[in-house]
Amino acid sequence: MYSLKPIKLTSMKTNTTEPLTSAEMGKLWATYMGNSMAKCILKYFLQHIEDDDIKTLVENAYQLSADFTETIKGIFEKDHFPVPHGFGEEDVNLSAPRLFKDEFYVHYLKYTSKAGMSIYTVAISLVYRKDVNEFFHYCLDATKALMEQIKEILMHKGYIDKPPLIPVPEKVEFVHQDFLNGFFGHVRPMHGLEIAHLYDNIENNIASKALIMAFAQVAKSEKIRELFERGKELTHTNLVRYMKKLNDENLPSPTFIDHLVSTSTVSPFSDKIMLFHKMDMFSMKMRSYGNSVAISARHDLGLLYSRSLIKIQSFVEDAAEIYIENGWMEKPPHAVDRDQLASGK
Numbered sequence: 472m473y474s475l476k477p478i479k480l481t482s483m484k485t486n487t488t489e490p491l492t493s494a495e496m497g498k499l500w501a502t503y504m505g506n507s508m509a510k511c512i513l514k515y516f517l518q519h520i521e522d523d524d525i526k527t528l529v530e531n532a533y534q535l536s537a538d539f540t541e542t543i544k545g546i547f548e549k550d551h552f553p554v555p556h557g558f559g560e561e562d563v564n565l566s567a568p569r570l571f572k573d574e575f576y577v578h579y580l581k582y583t584s585k586a587g588m589s590i591y592t593v594a595i596s597l598v599y600r601k602d603v604n605e606f607f608h609y610c611l612d613a614t615k616a617l618m619e620q621i622k623e624i625l626m627h628k629g630y631i632d633k634p635p636l637i638p639v640p641e642k643v644e645f646v647h648q649d650f651l652n653g654f655f656g657h658v659r660p661m662h663g664l665e666i667a668h669l670y671d672n673i674e675n676n677i678a679s680k681a682l683i684m685a686f687a688q689v690a691k692s693e694k695i696r697e698l699f700e701r702g703k704e705l706t707h708t709n710l711v712r713y714m715k716k717l718n719d720e721n722l723p724s725p726t727f728i729d730h731l732v733s734t735s736t737v738s739p740f741s742d743k744i745m746l747f748h749k750m751d752m753f754s755m756k757m758r759s760y761g762n763s764v765a766i767s768a769r770h771d772l773g774l775l776y777s778r779s780l781i782k783i784q785s786f787v788e789d790a791a792e793i794y795i796e797n798g799w800m801e802k803p804p805h806a807v808d809r810d811q812l813a814s815g816k
Contacts, residue, residue: 491550494597496804500555502590502610503543504801505751507557508744509536509583515739516576519569524628528620529576532584535613542606555801558744567739570685574630575731581621582678586755587614634670635722637663653771661720665772668763673713674725675759679752680706681728686745689738694793695746702749702786709779716775743799750790756783 491499513533520526540557547554571579591611598604625631649657661669680703687699714724738745760776760783767773794800 489600491546491552491600491603492598493804493806494594495600495603496552498590498594498598498607499543499546499603500803502594502607503540503547503555504557504747505587505590506536506539506543507555507559508748508751509533510540511558511563511740511744512748515563515565515567516571516579518565519571520573520576522573524624525573525576528580528617528624531617531620532580535617538613539610546602546606552804557801558747562741562744564737564739567737568733568735570689570733570735570739572731572733574628575681575728577621577624577628577630578678578728578731579682581618581625582675582682582752584614584618584621585675586752588618589755589758632723632725635666635717637666637722651768651770653769653774658769658771661716661769661772664766665769666717666720666722668759668766669713669716669772670725672756672759672763673710673717675756676706676710676713677725677728679756680710681732682752683749684729685732686740686749688732688734689736689740690742690745691738692742695742698786698790698793699745699749702753705782705786712775716772743794743797746790746794747799750787750794753783753787753790757787 510533513529513536516529517526517533520529544554546552588611591607591614594607595604595611598607622631650659652658683699683702683706687696687703690696690699710727717724757780760780764773764776764780767776791800
């Protein structure tokens with residue numbers, strides 16, 4: 472395996488007192504908010520676990536979230552940056568009855584760990600200050616290690632259907648004009664990347680549907696409960712369409728996990744944290760669909776994801792309006808409003 476040759480620079484800046492850039496502020500802020508939420512969610516999960524392997528996994532995830540938030544808090548305090556309020560004891564009811572079965576926690580952690588790795592990977596290419604760069608490398612490495620534990624448990628306990636198998640190509644081939652067809656004429660079978668992204672979106676939406684179904688079941692606000700019901704139906708519709716694409720190719724799909732949600736209607740979480748969670752994760756779906764559009768050459772697949780994007784965006788906007796309406800949304804770090812300064816307001 473190739474090892475990179477070292478680059479010997481005449482001088483290397485290691486100063487961690489230089490000001491945080493906009494990218495560093497933004498990524499640290501988003502990571503703090505997400506892991507502040509995760510601590511509350513995972514702390515509740517830990518009240519109701521019977522399987523020792525899954526309990527250790529959730530404990531590991533909780534400790535990582537706690538470590539991430541404490542490290543960011545230290546960086547913010549050193550830079551005199553106001554530490555976000557985020558989420559705390561007021562957002563979780565640890566005495567609430569069990570809402571999920573043990574298996575759900577493993578699927579949930581795979582769903583959220585993928586989102587975390589995406590954030591940390593993008594951050595690494597944007598941050599330059601030594602302490603911040605090292606922190607995001609640590610976040611990525613630690614979450615990758617957690618993902619390996621998640622996959623081990625999923626496979627060992629038979630909780631997962633691996634992506635479909637396709638035949639090994641017999642030779643190198645070049646595409647013909649019909650390669651882009653999706654509606655008319657000869658429509659080719661999906662290629663490996665298209666299948667991979669379709670499978671990944673199905674897997675994500677299966678966990679997302681079970682979670683939002685549980686949230687709709689326990690939400691106190693009628694307005695938020697109705698939004699969650701809408702999100703559940705939207706997710707289910709997308710799942711049916713995505714699964715059909717695989718089934719049309721005679722390929723298997725992952726199975727629903729709705730049965731892993733109990734019948735409890737007592738909420739373990741505040742409406743505030745549940746709405747933030749679904750707003751955040753539906754935003755991540757938009758990124759996933761965008762990536763899927765980029766690698767899908769067939770016109771029908773591109774249109775499928777584009778339609779999903781429009782509806783998901785509408786859901787996120789409506790969720791944000793409710794969040795702002797309730798006075799829950801913290802303002803991310805932002806640029807100076809020069810027009811306001813000039814007006815003297």
